[in-house]
Each structure stands twice: as C-alpha cells, then as structure tokens.
Amino acid sequence: MRLAEAWRVASDALRANRMRSLLTMLGVIIGVASVVILVAIGTGTKQQVEQQVEGLGSNLLLVVPGRIEVGNAPVVSPLDLSDADAVSRVVGDPGRVAVTVASGATARAGNRSDFTTVQGVLETTPSVFTRSLSRGRYLTGADVDTSRRVAVLGDSVARALFPDRDPLGQQVTLAGVRFRVIGVFAPLGQSLGVDRDDEVHVPVTAAQRLWGTQRIDGIAVKAPDRERIDELGDRIVAELSRRHPDTEFSAVTQRQILGVLGDILGVLTGVLAAIAGISLLVGGVGVSNIMLVSVRERTREIGLRKAVGARPRDIGVQFLLEAVLLTSVGGLTGMALGVGAALLVDAFSPIPAAITWWSLALAFGVSAAVGIVFGVVPAQRAGRLDPVVALRAE
Amino acid sequence: MTVPAVEAVDVWRTYELDGVSVSALRGVSLTIDQGEYVAVIGPSGSGKSTLMHLLGGLDRPSGGRLVIGGRDVTTLTAPELATLRNETIGFVFQAFHLLARTSAVDNVALPLVYRGVGARQRREQAAAMLGRVGLGHRLHHRPNQLSGGEQQRVAIARALVTEPAVLLADEPTGNLDSATGEAVLELLERLNAESGVALVMVTHDQEVAARAHRRIAVRDGLIRSDSLHDRPPSDGSGVPATLDPAPSAEPRSASGSGPGHPPGGPGGAAGATGRLPRAEERPRPSGRLHRGDAG
Numbered sequence: 001m002r003l004a005e006a007w008r009v010a011s012d013a014l015r016a017n018r019m020r021s022l023l024t025m026l027g028v029i030i031g032v033a034s035v036v037i038l039v040a041i042g043t044g045t046k047q048q049v050e051q052q053v054e055g056l057g058s059n060l061l062l063v064v065p066g067r068i069e070v071g072n073a074p075v076v077s078p079l080d081l082s083d084a085d086a087v088s089r090v091v092g093d094p095g096r097v098a099v100t101v102a103s104g105a106t107a108r109a110g111n112r113s114d115f116t117t118v119q120g121v122l123e124t125t126p127s128v129f130t131r132s133l134s135r136g137r138y139l140t141g142a143d144v145d146t147s148r149r150v151a152v153l154g155d156s157v158a159r160a161l162f163p164d165r166d167p168l169g170q171q172v173t174l175a176g177v178r179f180r181v182i183g184v185f186a187p188l189g190q191s192l193g194v195d196r197d198d199e200v201h202v203p204v205t206a207a208q209r210l211w212g213t214q215r216i217d218g219i220a221v222k223a224p225d226r227e228r229i230d231e232l233g234d235r236i237v238a239e240l241s242r243r244h245p246d247t248e249f250s251a252v253t254q255r256q257i258l259g260v261l262g263d264i265l266g267v268l269t270g271v272l273a274a275i276a277g278i279s280l281l282v283g284g285v286g287v288s289n290i291m292l293v294s295v296r297e298r299t300r301e302i303g304l305r306k307a308v309g310a311r312p313r314d315i316g317v318q319f320l321l322e323a324v325l326l327t328s329v330g331g332l333t334g335m336a337l338g339v340g341a342a343l344l345v346d347a348f349s350p351i352p353a354a355i356t357w358w359s360l361a362l363a364f365g366v367s368a369a370v371g372i373v374f375g376v377v378p379a380q381r382a383g384r385l386d387p388v389v390a391l392r393a394e
Numbered sequence: 395m396t397v398p399a400v401e402a403v404d405v406w407r408t409y410e411l412d413g414v415s416v417s418a419l420r421g422v423s424l425t426i427d428q429g430e431y432v433a434v435i436g437p438s439g440s441g442k443s444t445l446m447h448l449l450g451g452l453d454r455p456s457g458g459r460l461v462i463g464g465r466d467v468t469t470l471t472a473p474e475l476a477t478l479r480n481e482t483i484g485f486v487f488q489a490f491h492l493l494a495r496t497s498a499v500d501n502v503a504l505p506l507v508y509r510g511v512g513a514r515q516r517r518e519q520a521a522a523m524l525g526r527v528g529l530g531h532r533l534h535h536r537p538n539q540l541s542g543g544e545q546q547r548v549a550i551a552r553a554l555v556t557e558p559a560v561l562l563a564d565e566p567t568g569n570l571d572s573a574t575g576e577a578v579l580e581l582l583e584r585l586n587a588e589s590g591v592a593l594v595m596v597t598h599d600q601e602v603a604a605r606a607h608r609r610i611a612v613r614d615g616l617i618r619s620d621s622l623h624d625r626p627p628s629d630g631s632g633v634p635a636t637l638d639p640a641p642s643a644e645p646r647s648a649s650g651s652g653p654g655h656p657p658g659g660p661g662g663a664a665g666a667t668g669r670l671p672r673a674e675e676r677p678r679p680s681g682r683l684h685r686g687d688a689g
C-alpha cells in the first residue's frame with residue numbers, strides 16, 4: 001500500500017471519530033502548549049534580567065561583606081563611609097564609587113502613604129548605576145556633606161504620594177522625619193516581578209542619622225576599564241580585608257551576576273519544560289490507549305483488509321500513521337496555542353515571554369515521536385491479528 | 395495438463411482450546427480446478443468455514459499439504475500469503491464485511507489498494523466491476539444506503555475486481571431473504587460462467603447445492619462425499635448421494651478428474667464458456683489480465 005493511501009485512511013479514521021480524536025489530542029495539545037509557553041516565559045525573563053543587569057552600567061563592581069553565593073545568609077556589614085573613602089583611594093576616582101544603606105520605610109505625604117525602600121546614597125549614584133531623572137535634580141555633594149533632608153523619588157512612589165500634584169518642592173515624611181522632594185527618577189519598570197521604581201534616594205548621611213547607624217551595606221565601583229576589572233576587585237577586597245580582618249569580602253562583576261542569574265533561570269526554565277514534558281508524556285499514554293481501543297473496534301475491518309490482501313505491515317503502518325497524525329496535529333495545535341498565549345502574556349502582562357525556535361522544534365518533534373513510540377504497540381497488535389479471528393470479531 | 399487452482403492433501407486444522415485440542419478438519423484432500431462450480435454442504439460445526447479459510451489462504455493447515463495457485467502455503471511468509479490471497483482469491487462472506495464509512499466504489503477498489511494500483515485506475519476498475527454486478531448506478535452509496543442484496547453484490551464485486559482464480563463464498567445468501575438470495579446466487583453463477591473464476595460456495599440449501607456441478611459434503615471435519623453432477627436434478631429433490639457415507643456418485647480424489655464440465659450443462663452456458671475458455675496453465679490469471687487491461 002502506498003504511503004499516501006495510508007495517510008488518507010488514517011485521516012479518514014480520525015475524522016470519523018472527531019470528538020474522540022480531539023479529546024485524545026487534548027493531552028498532547030496541552031502538553032505542547034505548556035512547553036512552548038513556559039519556555040517562552042523562562043527565556044523572556046532571562047533576556048529581561050540580562051538586559052537589566054547590563055543596564056546597570058558597564059564595568060560595574062559590587063563590593064559586599066560575605067560571599068555571594070546562592071543560599072548564603074547575608075552578613076552584618078562592618079563597612080562605614082571611611083571604607084568608601086579607602087576604596088576611592090584604591091580606585092583613584094571618588095566619582096566612580098557609590099555606597100548604599102537601605103531599609104524599608106513608610107513614606108507619607110499629606111494623607112497618603114506608601115511603604116517603600118529608602119536608600120542612603122552618595123551623589124555619585126546616577127553615574128555609577130546609569131540612572132536618569134524625569135524631573136528636578138539629583139543629590140549633590142553638598143547635600144551629602146550636610147546631611148540635608150532632601151529626597152529623590154522613584155516613579156512609583158511619586159505616583160503613589162502625589163497622584164495629582166507636582167511632587168517637586170513638596171514634603172515627604174520618611175520614618176517620621178520630613179524630607180523635601182528635589183527630583184523624580186525616570187521609570188525603570190519591573191524585573192522578576194519586582195517594581196524597580198519603588199524606592200527613595202536620600203543622602204547617605206541623612207539615612208544614617210534616620211536609622212541611628214554609622215554603617216553602610218555595600219560599595220559599588222564603576223571600573224575605569226573592563227580588562228582589569230577583576231584585578232581592581234581583588235585590590236579593593238584586599239584593602240577592605242586589611243581594614244576589617246575578621247570579615248570576608250566579595251567583589252562581583254556584572255558578568256558574574258549574569259552568570260549566576262542565567263544559571264538559576266536556565267534551571268528554572270528546564271524544570272518548567274520538564275514538567276510540561278511530563279504532561280506531554282501523559283498525553284502520549286492517552287494516545288496509546290485510544291489506539292488500542294481503535295484497533296479493537298476495527299478488528300473486523302482489519303480482518304477484511306487482510307482477507308483482500310493487506311500485509312501485516314500495511315495494517316501496522318496504517319495504525320502507526322493514525323497515531324502520529326493524532327499527535328502531530330495535536331502538536332501543531334498546541335504550538336499555535338502556546339505561541340498565541342505567549343504573545344498575549346508578553347503584550348498584556350508584566351511577565352516577559354520570548355518564543356524560541358528550538359522550543360517549537362522540540363515540542364513538535366517530541367509530539368511526533370510520542371505518536372511513534374505510543375503508536376507502535378497498538379500498530380503491531382493490529383498487524384499481527386489473525387484474519388480469521390478478526391473477521392469473526394463482534 | 396491443467397494446473398489446479400487449489401490443491402489440499404490430507405489437510406488438518408487443529409485448534410488448541412484451554413489445553414484441549416479440537417480438530418475442525420481431520421485429513422481433507424481435494425482439488426479445486428479452474429472454473430469449477432462447487433457447493434460445500436454439511437451440518438453446522440462440521441468444518442466448512444474452516445475449510446474455506448484454508449482454501450483461501452486466510453488460515454494455515456496444522457498438517458498436510460496445501461497448494462494455492464501453484465504455491466505451497468506452508469513455505470510462504472505472512473506477507474507472501476497476503477499477496478497470494480490478493481492475486482488468487484476472492485472472498486464473499488455471509489456478513490458482507492463492507493467498510494461502513496466507505497462508498498461502494500471504494501469498497502470494491504480496496505483489494506487494488508494492496509496491489510499498488512493508482513487511485514484513478516482503481517476507481518475505474520471498481521466502477522466497471524460494479525457495473526457487471528448491476529450496481530453501476532450505486533457507485534457512491536455507502537453500505538447503509540444499500541439493501542442487503544446490494545451490499546452482497548458490492549462484496550462480490552470486491553471479490554472479483556482482482557480477477558481471482560477462485561471465488562470462495564461462505565453462505566453468501568445466509569443473511570438475505572429468499573428472493574434476494576436467489577438473485578445473488580444467479581449473479582455468482584453468471585460470473586462463474588462468464589469469467590471462468592472457480593466458485594466454491596458453502597450453502598445449507600439442498601436445492602442450491604443441487605445447482606452446482608460438484609458437491610462436497612463435509613461432516614465432522616471429513617469429506618463424506620465429493621460428487622460430480624453433469625446436470626442439476628430436474629425435480630430439485632436434493633442430492634441424497636452427497637450425504638451418504640458411501641456415495642453412489644462418482645467419487646473424486648486429490649488427483650481430480652479434470653474440469654471438463656461446462657457450467658450450466660450442455661444447454662445454456664456453453665456459449666459463455668466458449669467465450670472465455672478455461673484458463674489452462676494460468677495459476678494467476680488475474681494479475682496478467684489486469685496488466686493487459688491497464689496497458
């Protein structure tokens with residue numbers, strides 16, 4: 001029997017049992033659609049995070065106490081502003097060094113309030129982290145030196161506290177202390193579901209006074225050139241270790257952060273794809289079941305076909321093609337649904353999604369393979385049926 | 395010398411059921427020659443269907459020698475046997491066995507699918523065959539849109555579209571009322587006379603059996619009698635000889651006494667046989683005729 005003929009017979013059989021074919025395909029459709037959409041979300045998130053980390057500014061070095069490793073508890077920082085000065089001397093340019101001391105706090109203006117993160121920073125922050133303002137001005141060296149109670153609001157905070165007023169020149173109360181708004185950041189958007197515009201920058205000296213501390217959490221350095229960034233990091237760590245012999249310090253680069261984040265997101269994407277793959281497998285078992293039912297139902301047809309000259313292979317190929325057709329049509333439908341859903345998610349939700357060709361090829365390939373793997377047993381059974389017994393079947 | 399269409403020598407067929415073996419056939423020897431018209435009779439459970447399945451290569455003997463179209467069945471693989479069935483045998487079943495969702499013409503074309511004939515040529519041949527069984531106006535009807543008699547005629551067309559050497563009909567009128575059954579029977583007899591296909595038919599009806607030129611009586615898995623009748627009994631009073639353990643009619647052995655019995659007797663069908671002579675030395679007339687037609 002020609003292959004084209006077998007295709008026709010297989011598709012006729014599927015069309016004759018439309019509802020059952022559809023329900024059988026459903027498992028495969030859902031499996032493939034979830035592989036496509038989950039991989040799209042994983043990939044989209046990874047791309048977004050990579051962009052954002054790169055957007056932090058090039059040649060960035062973050063210096064923090066403790067080790068940067070997944071699962072390590074944060075260490076209480078022994079650093080203070082004199083350490084930042086020491087780092088500035090190592091770098092040779094105070095304009096390339098930023099610090100932060102951060103804490104959650106409630107910001108109030110009039111009868112509105114917003115829980116946000118207050119960051120105590122130096123005036124160098126915008127150049128080190130490549131931040132820009134939409135209104136007003138940033139902190140100055142004088143603001144820091146005199147612990148002036150001035151604040152630059154993140155876009156979300158500005159909207160929450162001053163929905164219908166210009167925030168510039170207005171008062172905000174941070175942890176009970178009044179600050180004057182001097183600027184508003186340009187919006188950054190979200191990253192991994194976190195609102196990056198939900199923050200307030202104040203002079204580090206004012207923040208330390210607010211919380212009654214001399215400490216800072218960490219130091220960031222914009223290295224003068226990429227090639228010697230690791231060497232610079234080592235020198236900074238050496239200097240800080242000399243000043244604080246009891247504490248371990250880490251200097252991490254963007255590349256390292258990207259590597260760690262990429263690994264985490266890669267594993268996450270893989271796990272999601274595997275879970276979706278399991279549903280595809282379950283769909284395959286469904287296909288196998290239905291094919292066995294189909295063989296039993298059509299026993300007499302098989303007997304008759306054999307009586308008029310069908311060889312075991314002709315019958316086997318016919319049923320195998322039926323299974324493959326079932327899963328590949330299901331696979332294509334699932335791909336279309338998955339791509340559609342991913343595009344919708346990307347367009348209308350904060351979750352990013354990016355379609356990758358390999359995930360489409362993989363999902364389709366796997367669904368066709370599922371048809372072959374789970375179709376072989378029923379097909380062999382059909383091919384081996386004894387025609388005399390088959391013709392007598394009810 | 396004529397090549398027999400089917401030759402069985404001491405054929406056994408034994409079924410194993412829960413460790414107990416039941417022999418449906420216990421040493422059957424017979425020869426079906428080209429163009430013969432044979433009726434097989436016998437009580438229910440005597441092994442008639444089993445015999446038909448063996449003669450058609452649908453089943454294999456448990457013992458003995460079975461040669462279909464010059465080929466020893468025991469030496470053939472399953473695919474080879476399937477091809478042999480396709481080329482040499484046409485089956486007609488009591489239950490029609492048409493594909494339900496398939497038009498008459500595609501049902502008839504089915505055996506040609508497994509012969510690798512292209513779709514268009516298949517349909518042409520199937521349509522022509524349906525015309526020969528008087529269903530030229532029912533090509534695109536589905537089985538459920540046809541009467542029982544029409545369905546059986548579609549099945550007959552399907553059996554003959556490959557121009558087989560032997561047509562095996564197992565109680566072909568068993569599911570039909572007597573008038574329709576008679577029409578189907580006449581069709582089978584006409585096709586046997588016209589095309590030279592050997593017709594082997596299982597029947598319960600003594601009158602029907604009496605119309606065949608040769609009667610084989612089966613009982614308990616054995617052939618009790620195998621007799622030739624040059625002309626049907628005029629009174630239709632049956633054929634007592636066939637049920638008699640000691641037949642008075644001419645007994646036949648595996649060697650066969652030749653097919654020299656024109657169907658329909660000296661009267662009616664002599665012209666028909668003359669038109670399409672016995673295909674001597676033609677173990678597989680179907681294939682060759684087909685290719686001739688196609689070219």
Ligand SMILES: Nc1ncnc2c1ncn2[C@@H]1O[C@H](COP(=O)(O)OP(=O)(O)O)[C@@H](O)[C@H]1O
Pocket residue numbers: 409410411416417418436437438439440441442443444445
């Ligand atoms: N597949 C089978 N398994 C076991 N016994 C069978 C099978 N087919 C037929 N038989 C037995 O073989 C005998 C002959 O059956 P069959 O050829 O169908 O008889 P008939 O067609 O003359 O009525 C019966 O006793 C039947 O029960």
Ligand SMILES: [Mg+2]
Pocket residue numbers: 442443444564
């Ligand atoms: Mg029977």
